[in-house]
Amino acid sequence: MSVLPLVFTSGWASGVNAYAVVLLLGVFGATGVSDDVPQTLQRPEVLAVAAVLFLCEAVADKIPYVDSAWDAAHTVVRPLAGAWVGALLAGQSGSLPDAAAAALGGSTALASHAVKAGTRMAVNTSPEPFSNIVVSLAEDLGVAGIVTFAIFHPVAASFVAGALLLTGLLVLYFLVSRIRRFLRRRAQRREERRLGASPWPPPPG
Template sequence: MEALPLAVTTGWASGVNAYACVLILGLLGRFAGADDVPHSLTTAPVLIVAGVLFAVEFVADKIPYVDSAWDAISTVVRPAIGAVLAALMSGQASTLQQALIATTGGVVALLSHAVKSSLRLAINTSPEPVTNIAASSGEDVAVAGVMSLAAFHPEIALVIAGVLLILGLIGVYLAFRFIRRGYVRFKAWREKRSAPATGSSAV
């Protein structure tokens, strides 16, 4: 594996679903002969924790507004995981190179996360949940496919991840009006859920 292509690819995947990214890399390293996957990702504790967190995100990510709440919580987590994975992939690079590679992974993960969370706000303007389920399932498949490809053909995976990121950024630009409307609805949903707790505490 080459460090820089993987920094971009894992960054993109981490911004979409960080736990799936860790889980897939770990499984590929442990069972599929992807020898360049860092050993720390293939250990049982890492796989178990990543699997449990992926299961939680798998459900939360398919429920309208809950997905946006989860995205808000993940604003720090996803870029951090993207940076850590990129640093692990840098191998024997110098300290400066490792820092640059980790920064690349974190920045790409932040951009990818921004695209995902913004487009989800736009999708939440739809009155039915099928769109959320379809979008989330598509993201899961994309992350699994790109990371599986990255383990053995990092340059091809880099091109695909780059194209998906650019298309996502274009989508955010085109859907800005719906994103803003979705954000307003998400705020109203969050305030409605917090209202009973506030009222009971006042009593």
């Protein structure tokens, strides 16, 4: 069977939480749940690093503004992780060229990362912090559910991932104005901190 659906789904999930994808796939392979998981992902050191980084993301992802800073730092990490996992899955199955799988996984991860980062910017415009926790938990559960589903039903899971990606892009389009307000407010706060740290008062007028 072609590994294409699993590559696409893992790419989407990597754009949301790359460490969870590596950890889940590795655990499924190491425990014998799936024979489609490459040995590289099952290595103890890979699982240990993924687990630690997943815990770090689980905390950072639930704190307003910290989550957006974390997303910015992972703009490169998540697409690279999606490409890496895709290439490994292709190499394991032999049904898809590694380069093509890496391109698919990386581009899908980049798209879903953009949706996540943009949505978080919009969420951070809310004055209360609880929405960050709710959204973060929904993302964590969504990634866990879709990756698990993909192990047993890769084609169906790829359709779900595609629908989620398309929906997220549409929502992001309508949130652009709110994101712009968030960026303006963040720039204003930086300017206020800069002026507050200055030893001289700002000039009048």
